[in-house]
Amino acid sequence: xxxxxxxxxxxxxxxxxxxxxxxxxxxxxxxxxxxxxxxxxxxxxxxxxxxxxxxxxxxxxxxxxxxxxxxxxxxxxxxxxxxxxxxxxxxxxxxxxxxxxxxxxxxxxxxxxxxxxxxxxxxxxxxxxxxxxxxxxxxxxxxxxxxxxxxxxxxxxxxxxxxxxxxxxxxxxxxxxxxxxxxxxxxxxxxxxxxxxxxxxxxxxxxxxxxxxxxxxxxxxxxxxxxxxxxxxxxxxxxxxxxxxxxxxxxxxxxxxxxxxxxxxxxxxxxxxxxxxxxxxxxxxxxxxxxxxxxxxxxxxxxxxxxxxxxxxxxxxxxxxxxxxxxxxxxxxxxxxxxxxxxxxxxxxxxxxxxxxxxxxxxxxxxxxxxxxxxxxxxxxxxxxxxxxxxxxxxxxxxxxxxxxxxxxxxxxxxxxxxxxxxxxxxxxxxxxxxxxxxxxxxxxxxxxxxxxxxxx
Amino acid sequence: xxxxxxxxxxxxxxxxxxxxxxxxxxxxxxxxxxxxxxxxxxxxxxxxxxxxxxxxxxxxxxxxxxxxxxxxxxxxxxxxxxxxxxxxxxxxxxxxxxxxxxxxxxxxxxxxxxxxxxxxxxxxxxxxxxxxxxxxxxxxxxxxxxxxxxxxxxxxxxxxxxxxxxxxxxxxxxxxxxxxxxxxxxxxxxxxxxxxxxxxxxxxxxxxxxxxxxxxxxxxxxxxxxxxxxxxxxxxxxxxxxxxxxxxxxxxxxxxxxxxxxxxxxxxxxxxxxxxxxxxxxxxxxxxxxxxxxxxxxxxxxxxxxxxxxxxxxxxxxxxxxxxxxxxxxxxxxxxxxxxxxxxxxxxxxxxxxxxxxxxxxxxxxxxxxxxxxxxxxxxxxxxxxxxxxxxxxxxxxxxxxxxxxxxxxxxxxxxxxxxxxxxxxxxxxxxxxxxxxxxxxxxxxxxxxxxxxxxxxxxxxxxxxxxxxxxxxxxxxxxxxxxxxxxxxxxxxxxxxxxxxxxxxxxxxxxxxxxxxxxxxxxx
Numbered sequence: 002x003x004x005x006x007x008x009x010x011x012x013x014x015x016x017x018x019x020x021x022x023x024x025x026x027x028x029x030x031x032x033x034x035x036x037x038x039x040x041x042x043x044x045x046x047x048x049x050x051x052x053x054x055x056x057x058x059x060x061x062x063x064x065x066x067x068x069x070x071x072x073x074x075x076x077x078x079x080x081x082x083x084x085x086x087x088x089x090x091x092x093x094x095x096x097x098x099x100x101x102x103x104x105x106x107x108x109x110x111x112x113x114x115x116x117x118x119x120x121x122x123x124x125x126x127x128x129x130x131x132x133x134x135x136x137x138x139x140x141x142x143x144x145x146x147x148x149x150x151x152x153x154x155x156x157x158x159x160x161x162x163x164x165x166x167x168x169x170x171x172x173x174x175x176x177x178x179x180x181x182x183x184x185x186x187x188x189x190x191x192x193x194x195x196x197x198x199x200x201x202x203x204x205x206x207x208x209x210x211x212x213x214x215x216x217x218x219x220x221x222x223x224x225x226x227x228x229x230x231x232x233x234x235x236x237x238x239x240x241x242x243x244x245x246x247x248x249x250x251x252x253x254x255x256x257x258x259x260x261x262x263x264x265x266x267x268x269x270x271x272x273x274x275x276x277x278x279x280x281x282x283x284x285x286x287x288x289x290x291x292x293x294x295x296x297x298x299x300x301x302x303x304x305x306x307x308x309x310x311x312x313x314x315x316x317x318x319x320x321x322x323x324x325x326x327x328x329x330x331x332x333x334x335x336x337x338x339x340x341x342x343x344x345x346x347x348x349x350x351x352x353x354x355x356x357x358x359x360x361x362x363x364x365x366x367x368x369x370x371x372x373x374x375x376x377x378x379x380x381x382x383x384x385x386x387x388x389x390x391x392x393x394x395x396x397x398x399x400x401x402x403x404x405x406x407x408x409x410x411x412x413x414x415x416x417x418x419x420x421x422x423x424x425x426x427x428x429x430x431x432x433x434x435x436x437x438x439x440x441x442x443x444x445x446x447x448x449x450x451x452x453x454x455x456x457x458x
Numbered sequence: 459x460x461x462x463x464x465x466x467x468x469x470x471x472x473x474x475x476x477x478x479x480x481x482x483x484x485x486x487x488x489x490x491x492x493x494x495x496x497x498x499x500x501x502x503x504x505x506x507x508x509x510x511x512x513x514x515x516x517x518x519x520x521x522x523x524x525x526x527x528x529x530x531x532x533x534x535x536x537x538x539x540x541x542x543x544x545x546x547x548x549x550x551x552x553x554x555x556x557x558x559x560x561x562x563x564x565x566x567x568x569x570x571x572x573x574x575x576x577x578x579x580x581x582x583x584x585x586x587x588x589x590x591x592x593x594x595x596x597x598x599x600x601x602x603x604x605x606x607x608x609x610x611x612x613x614x615x616x617x618x619x620x621x622x623x624x625x626x627x628x629x630x631x632x633x634x635x636x637x638x639x640x641x642x643x644x645x646x647x648x649x650x651x652x653x654x655x656x657x658x659x660x661x662x663x664x665x666x667x668x669x670x671x672x673x674x675x676x677x678x679x680x681x682x683x684x685x686x687x688x689x690x691x692x693x694x695x696x697x698x699x700x701x702x703x704x705x706x707x708x709x710x711x712x713x714x715x716x717x718x719x720x721x722x723x724x725x726x727x728x729x730x731x732x733x734x735x736x737x738x739x740x741x742x743x744x745x746x747x748x749x750x751x752x753x754x755x756x757x758x759x760x761x762x763x764x765x766x767x768x769x770x771x772x773x774x775x776x777x778x779x780x781x782x783x784x785x786x787x788x789x790x791x792x793x794x795x796x797x798x799x800x801x802x803x804x805x806x807x808x809x810x811x812x813x814x815x816x817x818x819x820x821x822x823x824x825x826x827x828x829x830x831x832x833x834x835x836x837x838x839x840x841x842x843x844x845x846x847x848x849x850x851x852x853x854x855x856x857x858x859x860x861x862x863x864x865x866x867x868x869x870x871x872x873x874x875x876x877x878x879x880x881x882x883x884x885x886x887x888x889x890x891x892x893x894x895x896x897x898x899x900x901x902x903x904x905x906x907x908x909x910x911x912x913x914x915x916x917x918x919x920x921x922x923x924x925x926x927x928x929x930x931x932x933x934x935x936x937x938x939x940x941x942x943x944x945x946x947x948x949x950x951x952x953x954x955x956x957x958x959x960x961x962x963x964x965x966x967x968x969x970x971x972x973x974x975x976x977x978x979x980x981x982x983x
């Protein structure tokens with residue numbers, strides 16, 4: 002063979018290799034890819050089936066069984082998919098629907114060993130939920146909720162399905178809590194005379210608080226709620242009362258709730274106005290309650306209010322409270338005024354012991370000018386409202402010195418005053434002055450006479 | 459004739475490919491749907507084709523200083539050639555093309571347009587300097603062949619189809635099926651992958667088609683002129699650059715007229731290469747295309763066939779026309795003494811070095827995955843780029859040779875440069891008329907060759923050289939040193955060019971080495 006032929010054939014060989022190898026590779030690749038298509042269609046079909054299964058919410062065990070046969074029909078695909086999270090999740094879902102929870106849980110746990118996937122967590126949560134292991138379900142759900150929706154196969158689907166699962170876990174877990182709550186209710190209601198030790202009360206409250214998220218249905222159970230409120234009163238947990246009662250009121254506006262709400266407000270010390278509002282609502286709704294009872298309740302509120310202000314040395318509000326008490330005609334008011342006077346005197350004299358001006362009494366009505374300023378009466382007039390009774394006397398006889406009193410200063414008033422006097426140990430001079438101004442509506446009772454020493458006059 | 463239409467085709471392809479990529483990106487980002495994308499591609503290609511004469515006129519006017527002349531003017535300048543052109547046009551029922559002239563002594567001719575009716579035929583002044591009238595007519599006939607064969611239309615359609623394959627690939631691999639079903643989208647992705655394989659194959663088929671069109675135009679020329687060997691000798695002059703300074707005076711009025719316009723130094727171009735005189739030597743020049751293992755492989759990615767193969771075909775046509783074969787290539791090769799070992803070891807090593815960066819990227823990538831750090835990838839890439847640059851441009855002392863020596867060297871390589879020194883004259887720009895190009899066309903007493911200049915300042919330095927220095931160098935006697943490469947075409951990468959006392963240095967390997975060092979630096983970080 003000559004050189005030309007030799008070299009040409011060698012070059013042709015090289016060309017054949019250089020062209021042929023990639024070309025053969027390309028042809029093989031194309032052929033391989035074409036051969037792949039049926040397989041890809043199969044895998045795609047399986048993937049579609051997986052999606053369909055995962056999207057199917059309502060499924061009877063029979064349907065689940067049918068799906069299971071379809072999903073696992075091809076052994077080759079089962080093999081290939083055995084580590085695929087979505088495939089395994091579909092299996093787990095089907096087993097859950099069939100009622101074979103342990104198998105579903107097993108699949109998910111095995112899958113989680115290989116790969117951390119939100120799919121496993123999600124369907125694990127569902128299996129636990131159906132099985133009734135709520136704590137486990139909640140734990141898995143928490144990890145699903147903390148995962149990003151992107152890792153799920155479809156973020157919108159993720160949102161809807163997760164929230165649905167979350168709801169059902171909440172409802173079911175809630176049911177369990179409600180069962181606990183009903184137990185608690187029975188215990189509370191069954192307590193003889195609704196009396197609990199402080200320790201019992203505290204433990205009931207903490208049990209109730211724990212399940213508070215599921216307690217909504219109990220809110221319209223009046224019998225329970227009133228019992229529970231009593232528990233709170235006993236435990237002096239007014240904050241809990243303030244939390245619970247408005248919800249109970251939302252369910253049913255029972256006057257009793259108003260009353261206890263008022264109690265809660267009054268006892269916590271600051272919301273006296275709110276307390277009175279609640280009491281007013283309570284009184285308005287309760288016809289059966291006598292005036293005296295109403296007055297007494299209000300009186301207690303005002304008293305605690307005045308004690309609160311006194312503690313804080315807030316004389317202005319202390320005085321206002323006293324004025325309000327005068328409006329409901331409670332005898333405690335005068336005591337309070339006197340208290341105020343005493344307090345005032347001591348405070349003022351402590352402050353300015355050598356200042357004679359402090360105790361100056363320009364109109365000679367028995368109250369110093371400074372005090373009159375505080376009380377709101379006119380320091381220059383003995384009788385600010387001009388009803389014929391001097392300011393101090395009006396206070397003593399439980400009248401408002403700023404409002405014209407139609408009725409006469411009553412013996413009852415004096416009786417009340419006097420009992421206070423006894424309590425406050427008035428000087429003989431004070432007692433005498435009081436007797437001077439007594440005006441008797443009708444005959445004083447024997448007891449009154451005795452106390453007022455009328456017989457001595 | 460060759461480089462021009464190749465670059466035109468390349469530019470057109472690049473432009474539409476850029477469009478394809480942009481449109482595909484818009485598709486992926488959801489701004490387009492698949493039918494719109496495909497229709498848009500076809501429409502854009504259609505309009506690019508429709509307006510290509512106007513667009514290209516503009517480009518050539520701006521960047522190549524082309525001058526268009528009317529048929530009458532052309533008839534005045536060169537009555538014989540004009541008459542010849544008119545005859546072919548009439549015979550083939552096409553309009554007389556618009557004639558463009560480039561004032562550059564680099565011999566070239568090309569054609570563009572969208573339909574035969576609006577075709578442009580462009581040639582450089584150099585065509586008349588180096589080719590005799592018969593050869594010029596053969597070249598013009600070849601170009602007219604492209605027009606007659608509707609090559610613009612064929613190549614545009616082929617190019618569009620290739621682009622569509624690419625777009626289908628992106629569309630099918632990126633998109634999901636409309637109803638989101640994996641049953642449908644999986645197979646679509648497979649079809650997308652197949653269309654990507656088809657796309658790669660199709661780009662080579664497109665080049666094959668382009669080469670076929672060249673043969674077809676050659677055949678047209680051979681049949682129209684009845685002188686296949688005129689085209690052969692023209693090819694030897696233009697494609698191989700084998701011209702001599704024999705004083706076979708050729709003086710056309712066109713030559714005189716372009717001189718009169720006087721952009722170029724009216725150097726004493728007497729001439730015409732007389733190929734037949736060299737025929738024994740030229741046979742060796744042709745032999746490379748058959749002997750070198752490189753030749754056939756590099757042809758795969760070329761728009762033009764190997765010149766040797768074209769000449770062989772023209773010889774076959776001549777034989778069928780009852781003429782004698784001009785070049786008995788097998789005989790020439792049989793009479794050569796070839797060191798087969800040197801030939802093939804050089805080829806295998808060269809091929810290995812040529813693909814070294816690609817190989818090192820793959821190996822470096824695998825290594826990076828195993829070692830968990832991408833620094834290996836950058837290190838191996840940087841190292842391989844430097845090795846390739848050092849291999850391409852060996853530091854050897856150069857010996858003075860002629861272009862004929864170089865073109866007869868069967869061991870020449872497109873990868874391993876041969877350090878040479880040449881003595882001769884710079885006759886024009888590397889690409890005829892392209893005044894922003896830094897490259898040169900050089901002539902010694904045996905031929906012409908393309909000189910590739912690389913400034914140490916990179917492309918900015920190249921531009922500066924193109925604008926400020928090239929004009930001064932053209933027409934000068936110079937000593938050029940550099941590395942000779944030969945593949946489907948031949949060139950010298952300059953290391954220096956010396957004019958009297960003045961030496962300009964060129965640094966072809968510099969930026970590769972800087973790039974390699976850069977990657978190594980990244981790898982070390």
